[in-house]
Amino acid sequence: MTTDTDIQLSGPFKAVDSSGSSHEVKAIRIFDEGYGIIDVYVDFSGPIENSLCKDKVLIGHIMTKLRSLGYVGPDFGHSDLGLQERKLIVLEAPEEFSSFAKKHGWKNLAEEFDEEE
Secondary structure, eight states: OOOTTEEEEEOOEEEEOTTSOEEEEEEEEEESEESSSOEEEEEESSOOOGGGGGOHHHHHHHHHHHHHTTOOSOOOEEOOGGGOBTTEEEEEOOTTHHHHHHHTTOEETHHHHHHHO
């Protein structure tokens, strides 16, 4: 489920969880603008367990994919558990992700307020 406000960072790939199960990732995406902290949306082809947002092996595969695309920085944590869905994991990116996101067209709306002061 993407909209015209999404920036797609990755196309489809496979990721394995700590039980050895393989999952088809459809895309990794972010919204095109935000205030500092960036939520990273990982869309899956099929339903996944809610607990997978905390699965370190699965998150590691997602991080490997992002690093292959040029991201340099610490691993992500899971975002608010209420944001997780049947076919979606939402991860919270650290501050270091901002420079990578900007290279892909992300706009930090908080910077507009910094300039006004």
